[in-house]
Amino acid sequence: MRTFHSLQMDVRDMSFFGDESFDCVFDKGTLDAMMCADDAPHGASKMLAEVARFKT
Structure with missing residues (x-):
């Protein structure tokens, strides 16, 4: 079973x-x-850019 970790x-x-x-x-x-x-x-754009960057 995989574990779930969260970070703030x-x-x-x-x-x-x-x-x-x-x-x-x-x-x-x-x-x-x-x-x-x-x-x-601006904030939403930065968030979506980060998501796009680390999604394989």
């Missing part, structure tokens, strides 16, 4: 992880919450 970090900068580190990325409301911020387009 800024979703706009996940440089802790190398490129193509994951097979699957799951977002449960993070992007929705970010869209309420003053810098929504």
